[in-house]
Amino acid sequence: MRLIIALLLPWLTFFTIGRPIAGIVCLILQITLVGWLPATIWAVYALSQYKTDKKIEKALQQR
Numbered sequence: 001m002r003l004i005i006a007l008l009l010p011w012l013t014f015f016t017i018g019r020p021i022a023g024i025v026c027l028i029l030q031i032t033l034v035g036w037l038p039a040t041i042w043a044v045y046a047l048s049q050y051k052t053d054k055k056i057e058k059a060l061q062q063r
Contacts, residue, residue, distance in 0.1 A: 002047055010036075010043035017050045 006013040011030055014023030026042060029035035 006043040010039040
């Protein structure tokens with residue numbers, strides 16, 4: 001679900017993963033037509049990093 005949001009509304013992705021300042025910057029970037037593609041790529045990358053961080057936290061808690 002977050003991946004679909006990252007593709008359609010990149011700025012909203014940052015709010016769902018707890019990074020509101022990055023979300024505001026992404027929204028400003030997304031407002032420009034040229035900035036839509038970089039904003040989407042940034043949101044997908046940030047989402048993948050968020051998932052990786054959660055997996056690492058879970059692995060460390062199991063130790």
